[in-house]
Amino acid sequence: MKKKSFLISFSFFLSGLFFYGAASGATTQAVLTEIQDQYEKTSDFEANFSQEYIGKVMRQSQKGEGKVYFKKKGMMRWDYKTPNQKLISDGQTLWFYQPEENQVLVSHAEKMIKEFGFLVGEGDLRRDFKLLNINEFASQKEDPIVMEITPKESHSAVSKLSLTVDKKTHFVIQVDVFDGLGNVTRTRFTDIKTNMNLSSSFFQFKVPPGTEIIRMQESSPTGGKKPK
Numbered sequence: 001m002k003k004k005s006f007l008i009s010f011s012f013f014l015s016g017l018f019f020y021g022a023a024s025g026a027t028t029q030a031v032l033t034e035i036q037d038q039y040e041k042t043s044d045f046e047a048n049f050s051q052e053y054i055g056k057v058m059r060q061s062q063k064g065e066g067k068v069y070f071k072k073k074g075m076m077r078w079d080y081k082t083p084n085q086k087l088i089s090d091g092q093t094l095w096f097y098q099p100e101e102n103q104v105l106v107s108h109a110e111k112m113i114k115e116f117g118f119l120v121g122e123g124d125l126r127r128d129f130k131l132l133n134i135n136e137f138a139s140q141k142e143d144p145i146v147m148e149i150t151p152k153e154s155h156s157a158v159s160k161l162s163l164t165v166d167k168k169t170h171f172v173i174q175v176d177v178f179d180g181l182g183n184v185t186r187t188r189f190t191d192i193k194t195n196m197n198l199s200s201s202f203f204q205f206k207v208p209p210g211t212e213i214i215r216m217q218e219s220s221p222t223g224g225k226k227p228k
Contacts, residue, residue, distance in 0.1 A: 049067070051064040054185075084099055094106070103213070132160065
């Protein structure tokens with residue numbers, strides 16, 4: 001079975017960033033609160049995405065792209081154009097479908113929602129993550145905020161996240177997911193549209209007849225697997 005990357009679903013540290021280091025408690029709390037509040041009041045959203053997996057040891061760079069949809073109650077759908085695959089959650093079950101492999105990996109969505117649920121208003125950045133540092137462009141107000149956060153609870157697939165946040169909308173526009181070995185999955189969101197009234201049925205997956213079903217017991221497909 002070939003390894004694939006699914007996501008997350010942040011970011012390049014560009015030259016010209018002003019490093020705030022140990023930002024004041026008020027500033028830190030304000031930024032996290034703005035991001036959290038934005039996602040809590042958004043019922044659903046969709047976006048185009050591009051994704052890159054960068055291996056630390058082999059220096060492999062593997063890429064994917066497509067369209068992603070999120071809806072409250074832990075629902076999400078990643079329709080990849082490249083490679084040909086789908087990652088779908090209805091909030092209870094997570095399906096990772098690989099038509100060229102003629103197989104679907106099935107697991108519980110709970111762990112994924114716990115780590116990435118803030119994207120659909122289910123998690124809480126302030127409660128679930130610890131801020132490592134925060135960076136801002138010193139020049140223009142429209143430039144993004146970049147912050148590094150780490151899960152407060154140990155996670156085998158995620159050692160830290162780097163989030164690039166649009167300063168005007170407070171939506172996350174890029175995510176870098178670092179695993180314990182230093183491998184990075186980078187995902188960038190563009191053309192974000194919110195409150196599109198997406199149907200819950202859109203986040204269901206019907207397994208095609210003849211497809212091999214592999215049921216995952218403990219690990220979920222969100223943890224550092226690679227695209228083709």
